[in-house]
Amino acid sequence: MISSTIRSIISSLAVVFCVALAQGQEVSKIEVTANDQMKFSLKRIEAQVGKTLEITVRNIGKLPKASMAHNFVILKPGSPLLIIAAKCHKAKEQNYMATDAETRAAVVASGKLLGPGESCVVRFTPQTSGDYPFLCTFPGHCTEMNGIIHVP
Ligand SMILES: [Cu+2]
Numbered sequence: 501m502i503s504s505t506i507r508s509i510i511s512s513l514a515v516v517f518c519v520a521l522a523q524g525q526e527v528s529k530i531e532v533t534a535n536d537q538m539k540f541s542l543k544r545i546e547a548q549v550g551k552t553l554e555i556t557v558r559n560i561g562k563l564p565k566a567s568m569a570h571n572f573v574i575l576k577p578g579s580p581l582l583i584i585a586a587k588c589h590k591a592k593e594q595n596y597m598a599t600d601a602e603t604r605a606a607v608v609a610s611g612k613l614l615g616p617g618e619s620c621v622v623r624f625t626p627q628t629s630g631d632y633p634f635l636c637t638f639p640g641h642c643t644e645m646n647g648i649i650h651v652p
Pocket of ligand 1: 534538569570571636637638641645
C-alpha cells in the first residue's frame with residue numbers, strides 16, 4: 501500500500517520533470533537578414549518567456565565590411581537605445597560593442613560584426629515579459645536598423 505503510493509508519487513514526479521525538461525528545450529528559430537540599404541528584414545519579432553529564440557542573422561549585402569557591416573544587439577526593455585548606440589559607435593576597436601558598465605548591463609544578447617555574406621546565430625531566452633529593443637551598432641545604422649522583440 502505504502503510502496504504503491506510512493507511509486508505513484510515517483511512516477512508523477514517523473515512526468516513533471518520530463519515536461520519541464522521538454523519545455524526547457526523548446527527553441528524557436530528565425531532568420532533576420534541585413535542589407536546594404538541599412539535594413540533588417542524584420543522590425544518586430546515575437547518571443548515567449550522561458551523559450552529560447554535562436555536568431556540567425558545574415559548580412560546579404562555586398563559592400564565591404566569597413567563601410568557597411570552589421571551586427572544584432574538585443575537590449576533589456578527600457579534601455580536607452582540612442583545612448584548605447586552612441587557609445588558603441590566610438591568602440592571601433594571592439595567591433596562597435598562598447599564595454600562600459602551601462603552597456604554591459606543593458607545588453608542581453610549580441611552577435612559578431614558581419615561583413616558581406618557572413619552570418620551568425622544569436623540565442624536569447626527572455627526571463628520576463630516586455631519589449632526588448634534590438635539594433636545594429638555600426639555607426640549611423642541604428643536609426644534605420646532597429647526593432648522590437650515583443651514578449652507578452
Ligand atoms: Cu548595420
